[in-house]
Amino acid sequence: MDSVTHAPSTEVLRAIVEAAADGVVLCDADGSVVLVNGAAREMVPGDVTSLLDRTREPGETYETALGDRLLRVRREIFGIVHQAWYLRDVTKETARADALRAERERTQFLVEAGRRLSASLNTRRCARATAELATGLLADAAMVVLPPGGLRRTAWLRSSEAGLEEGDIPVAHADQVPGLAEALAGFPPVPSRWLDPHQAPEWLLPAGFGPVGHLLVTPLPGNGVPAGALVLARREGGAGFDDETETLVRVFAARAGAAISAAVLYQEQSATNAILAGDLRPPPLPTVDGLELAGSLRAAQQTALIGGDFYDVLPTSDGPLVTLGDVCGKGPRAAVLAGQVRHSLRALLLLERDPEQLMHLINKALLSSYTPRSHVTLVLAAIHPGDGMIDLAVAGHPAPLLLRADGVVDEVDARGTLLGAIKSGAITLRTATVELAPGDLLLLYSDGITEAFGGPTGREMYGSARLKTALATCAGMPATAVVERLEQLNSDWLAGGVFDDRALLAIRRSR
CATH class of the missing domain: 3.30.450.20 (PAS domain)
Known part of the structure; x- marks a missing residue:
C-alpha cells in the first residue's frame, strides 16, 4: 500500500x-x-x-x-x-486547586500557631508569637495590644519587616485606632471594610511602613475576660481582608487569646504561690554569739520546693528556741500545716518559753484544728548561749544526736508522744538537758534522713547506725560543713531514687 x-x-x-x-x-x-x-x-x-x-x-x-x-x-x-x-x-480547575492550596496553608498556619502558642506560659512570649505568626500570611504588620495595666497604660508588641518592637501607650490612645477600644473591651470584631485605615495613628505602624490600605482589629478572647486585641495592617495597593481571611483571623485570635489568658493566669498563680511559699520556707538562720547554726531542707516534691519538714530559730529574751519538725503528709498541704505550727510557736513564745509546756500547748492547738490528720513530730531546743546548756523536748520525733569534739556520738535520751494524735489531749514527754562544750555539736534531723531507701540494692534503709557513723567522721568540722556532708552522703545513698522530706539542723558551740 x-x-x-x-x-x-x-x-x-x-x-x-x-x-x-x-x-x-x-x-x-x-x-x-x-x-x-x-x-x-x-x-x-x-x-x-x-x-x-x-x-x-x-x-x-x-x-x-x-x-x-x-x-x-x-x-x-x-x-x-x-x-x-x-x-x-481551566478557570474552575485552577480555582479549585488554589482553594485547596489556600486551605492547606490555613491549616498549616493554625497547626504552627497551636504549636508555638502552647510552647510557653509566659505572657510576653505568647504575645510575641501571636504578632510574629500574624505577620506574613495575614498582614504586613501585626500588633498585639494587651489589656490595660497599672497607671492606666497598656503594653503592646508589634511585628513587621522591621523586626519586633514593643512599648506601651496611655489607655486613652486606644480610641485613636478604629475598633481597638471595643476589641480591648471584648466586643465582637468590626469587619475590615467598615474601618477607615486612614484614621490609623502614626504610633500604630513601624517607621517607613507607608500608607495603610487595609486595617483589621479583632479581640483576643480570654478566660472570661479579654486577653487583649490584635491589630493587622496591610499596605495600600495590596489585597484586602476577604471573608475567608477574616474567619481565619478570628479562629487564630481565639487560640492566641486562650494562650495569652492561660499565661496570665499561670503567672498570677505563680506570683501568689511564690508569696505564700516564701513564708513557708525556712528563714535565714541568725547569728548567735558563741554558736554556729546550719540547716538543710529538701522537699520530696522538688517542683513545690516546700513540704512537711521544717525548722526555725525563734528569738527570745533568754536565748534562741530552735525547732525542727515533721508534719503528716507531703507537698503544699503539709507545708501549710508546718507553717501553722511555726507561727503558733512564735505567738506562744510571747507567753511561754519552756519546751515541755510549749509541746502541750501545740498539741492542744493541733487537736482543735479543722485540718484532718494534723499530726506533728517535733523537737524543741531552748539554748542558753552563755553556758552552752540546751533544754530539749522531743514529741514523736527521732532523738537528737550529740557529737563530741573527740568524735564520740551519743543519742540524747529524750522521748515523747506524737502531737495532735491522741484525742484525749494527754501526751507523755521525757525532756533532757545537754551541755555543749567547745567543739561539740547537736544534730536535729527528720526521719526522712534515716528512712531513706537506697544503697546497692536500692531497697535498703539508711538507718540511724549509718547516720551516727557518718556524723562521727565530722568531728571538728564547722556546722555548715557537717550539714553539707551528711546531706551529700544521704543523697548518694538514695542515688536519685524517691525520697521523703528531709531536714537537718546543726548547733555547734564554737567557743
Whole structure:
C-alpha cells in the first residue's frame, strides 16, 4: 500500500477538528489560521490569534489569561502540513486547586500557631508569637495590644519587616485606632471594610511602613475576660481582608487569646504561690554569739520546693528556741500545716518559753484544728548561749544526736508522744538537758534522713547506725560543713531514687 503524501481535504479536517472536545485552532505551515472549531469560538469569541504563541515548541503547554478566565494552550503537530493549538478552559480547575492550596496553608498556619502558642506560659512570649505568626500570611504588620495595666497604660508588641518592637501607650490612645477600644473591651470584631485605615495613628505602624490600605482589629478572647486585641495592617495597593481571611483571623485570635489568658493566669498563680511559699520556707538562720547554726531542707516534691519538714530559730529574751519538725503528709498541704505550727510557736513564745509546756500547748492547738490528720513530730531546743546548756523536748520525733569534739556520738535520751494524735489531749514527754562544750555539736534531723531507701540494692534503709557513723567522721568540722556532708552522703545513698522530706539542723558551740 502506498503511503499517504498529501494533506486531507478541508471537509475531513473540519470533521476531525469539530469532533475534538477541546477548543482547536488549526493553522497551515505558514501559521495562517485554517479552521477554528466551535469549542474554541465559544471560549474565544474574538480574534483567536492573539492567544497563539508561535515561539512555543510542539508539545509545549502554556497558560494565558482571557479576561477573568484562564486558558491552557498546547501546541501540537497535526498531520503533515498543519499545526494545531488545543485550548482548554481551566478557570474552575485552577480555582479549585488554589482553594485547596489556600486551605492547606490555613491549616498549616493554625497547626504552627497551636504549636508555638502552647510552647510557653509566659505572657510576653505568647504575645510575641501571636504578632510574629500574624505577620506574613495575614498582614504586613501585626500588633498585639494587651489589656490595660497599672497607671492606666497598656503594653503592646508589634511585628513587621522591621523586626519586633514593643512599648506601651496611655489607655486613652486606644480610641485613636478604629475598633481597638471595643476589641480591648471584648466586643465582637468590626469587619475590615467598615474601618477607615486612614484614621490609623502614626504610633500604630513601624517607621517607613507607608500608607495603610487595609486595617483589621479583632479581640483576643480570654478566660472570661479579654486577653487583649490584635491589630493587622496591610499596605495600600495590596489585597484586602476577604471573608475567608477574616474567619481565619478570628479562629487564630481565639487560640492566641486562650494562650495569652492561660499565661496570665499561670503567672498570677505563680506570683501568689511564690508569696505564700516564701513564708513557708525556712528563714535565714541568725547569728548567735558563741554558736554556729546550719540547716538543710529538701522537699520530696522538688517542683513545690516546700513540704512537711521544717525548722526555725525563734528569738527570745533568754536565748534562741530552735525547732525542727515533721508534719503528716507531703507537698503544699503539709507545708501549710508546718507553717501553722511555726507561727503558733512564735505567738506562744510571747507567753511561754519552756519546751515541755510549749509541746502541750501545740498539741492542744493541733487537736482543735479543722485540718484532718494534723499530726506533728517535733523537737524543741531552748539554748542558753552563755553556758552552752540546751533544754530539749522531743514529741514523736527521732532523738537528737550529740557529737563530741573527740568524735564520740551519743543519742540524747529524750522521748515523747506524737502531737495532735491522741484525742484525749494527754501526751507523755521525757525532756533532757545537754551541755555543749567547745567543739561539740547537736544534730536535729527528720526521719526522712534515716528512712531513706537506697544503697546497692536500692531497697535498703539508711538507718540511724549509718547516720551516727557518718556524723562521727565530722568531728571538728564547722556546722555548715557537717550539714553539707551528711546531706551529700544521704543523697548518694538514695542515688536519685524517691525520697521523703528531709531536714537537718546543726548547733555547734564554737567557743
